[in-house]
Amino acid sequence: MEKFEKVSGIAAPMPLVNIDTDMIIPKQYLKTIKRSGLGVHAFAEMRYDDQGNEIPDFVLNKPAYRESQIIVAGDNFGCGSSREHAPWALADFGIKVVISTSFADIFFNNCFKNGMLPIVMPQDVVDVLMEDAEKGANARMEVDLEAQTVTTSDGEVFPFEVDAFRKHCLLEGLDDIGLTLAKAPAIDSFESQMEQARPWV
Numbered sequence: 001m002e003k004f005e006k007v008s009g010i011a012a013p014m015p016l017v018n019i020d021t022d023m024i025i026p027k028q029y030l031k032t033i034k035r036s037g038l039g040v041h042a043f044a045e046m047r048y049d050d051q052g053n054e055i056p057d058f059v060l061n062k063p064a065y066r067e068s069q070i071i072v073a074g075d076n077f078g079c080g081s082s083r084e085h086a087p088w089a090l091a092d093f094g095i096k097v098v099i100s101t102s103f104a105d106i107f108f109n110n111c112f113k114n115g116m117l118p119i120v121m122p123q124d125v126v127d128v129l130m131e132d133a134e135k136g137a138n139a140r141m142e143v144d145l146e147a148q149t150v151t152t153s154d155g156e157v158f159p160f161e162v163d164a165f166r167k168h169c170l171l172e173g174l175d176d177i178g179l180t181l182a183k184a185p186a187i188d189s190f191e192s193q194m195e196q197a198r199p200w201v
Helices: 085-093 105-113 123-133 164-172 176-182 184-197
Strands: 006-014 070-073 097-100 117-120 140-144 149-151 157-159
Touching: 006 123, 070 123, 085 105, 097 123, 105 117, 105 164, 123 140, 123 157
Parallel strands: 006 070, 070 097, 097 117
Antiparallel strands: 006 140, 140 149, 149 157
């Protein structure tokens, strides 16, 4: 997992509430266990018509937002079924940060495990960030994980809270496997001791 420090990029405004995991990645794309290749299917039912053509009005199809790295969303983002493919699809599309007033717990946890930062902000702050995002490609928002701040294109700074352990994992690029591998010397030492103490095991 890549280390997460700062993201300075275009923010896509998605003011819908209750954007669920089926909207993020429809069920027909859940057959794979690969994390790559799902970005093209992110928000598929909103991005494409029945013939597979892009729907011009959908925010991520607009030229200004095709390279978005941040989503500013309505309340209860990531609700619905607990599919890990949802953060996989967003990450593969290029999204690194999602800002909302609230998230579904499982989606929230899965984001951290896949190198994405979900940020909970009060409604009044989300409203300001949403308005800033609506300015398009000329408005670049900055998210600084170390400082725990979001800065608008106009220079307005908003602090956010994040769990210290999750922050550490993102800054160091550690997923669950990485955390385990970091303990490899201790694990090897323990196994060596057990091999001597219980050779019959």
